[in-house]
Amino acid sequence: MSRIDSSVRGGSRSLARTALQVxxxxxTLGILFQSATxxxxxxxxxxxxxxxxTGAIVFHVLSALMVVAAVFLWLQPRGSVWPVxxxxxxxxxxxVQGYIGDQGALSVHVPLGMALxxxxxxxxxxxxxxGRPTDRGGL
Numbered sequence: 001m002s003r004i005d006s007s008v009r010g011g012s013r014s015l016a017r018t019a020l021q022v023x024x025x026x027x028t029l030g031i032l033f034q035s036a037t038x039x040x041x042x043x044x045x046x047x048x049x050x051x052x053x054t055g056a057i058v059f060h061v062l063s064a065l066m067v068v069a070a071v072f073l074w075l076q077p078r079g080s081v082w083p084v085x086x087x088x089x090x091x092x093x094x095x096v097q098g099y100i101g102d103q104g105a106l107s108v109h110v111p112l113g114m115a116l117x118x119x120x121x122x123x124x125x126x127x128x129x130x131g132r133p134t135d136r137g138g139l
Contacts, residue, residue: 013073013076013077013079016069016072016073016075016076017073017127017131019069019072019073020066020069020070020072020073020083020123020127021124021127021128022069023062023065023066023069024066024120024123024124024127025124026062026065027059027062027063027066027090027120027123027124028120028121028124030055030058030059030062030063030120031059031113031116031117031120033055034052034055034056034059034113035113035117037051037052037055038052038110038113040052056094056097056098056101059094060091060094060095060098063087063090063091063094063120064091066087066090066091066120066123067084067087067088067090067091069087070083070084070086070087070088070123071084080126080130082126083123083126083127086119086122086123086126087119087123089119090116090119090120090123093112093115093116093119094116096112097109097112097113097116100112
């Protein structure tokens with residue numbers, strides 16, 4: 001039997017999940033944008049560094065909002081703490097990433113960018129897949 005729990009379907013839980021989904025989508029798009037502008041910075045395109053720096057600030061704001069959305073979802077009944085932990089790590093690593101990028105240490109900056117991408121995509125996937133009803137009744 002497949003039933004959707006009413007606490008997951010409606011109310012503030014649904015709003016909190018939607019907020020997490022939207023912020024995770026925007027963070028993922030931000031990471032993709034940062035990857036594209038990073039390539040332009042490495043190829044020394046004029047103005048690329050300024051665009052990349054602006055994208056970093058936007059990502060910091062979006063990742064902070066993702067943490068807030070994850071906290072609101074966690075505070076709901078039966079909320080999971082994992083999105084909060086991963087979102088907070090993404091935010092903190094993003095700040096560290098920005099500092100290291102300003103210092104010019106690309107050997108650390110690039111791998112941290114990959115970690116940011118993984119964390120952001122994890123939150124994105126979790127926000128859409130967790131709590132979904134499953135049909136365990138077979139065929």
